[in-house]
Amino acid sequence: MEIRQALLWSGLLLGSQATDTITTAIDRAQGSIESMPISARLLEVGGIALFWGFKVLIVAGAAALLIAAARKVRDEDHRLSRLTFRLSLVAVQAVTVCLATASLSNLYLLTSFSG
Secondary structure (H helix, E strand, O other), rough: OOOHHHHHHHHHHHHHHHHHHHHHHHHOOOOOOOOHHHHHHHHHHHHHHHHHHHHHHHHHHHHHHHHHHHHHHHHHOHHHHHHHHHHHHHHHHHHHHHHHHHHHHHHHHHHHHOO
16 A cells, blocks of 8 residues: 555656756747746756756655555564655645646646736
């Protein structure tokens, strides 16, 4: 069960990162400026490709951590293993929801430029 949850939320995180990247690219093409300093620097130095690559690395790291924690729960079912998995899963869920919110904000920004 834990491995399925890890894979599901890793996929959702990747999807929200992709949506954020797409809406950021469209907003930048319309003239908006990235307000997050690290993201702005990545976009300045390497463009959208570096920005997307960085996001994929973040997702890969989170997925690896979640899957490793899920396997530990499956193999040992120790209380600390369950706690580590749950905390990691909640963190990924929170980030996924925040990214979805950021994507909606970017979309709103895009429609305000168009209108």
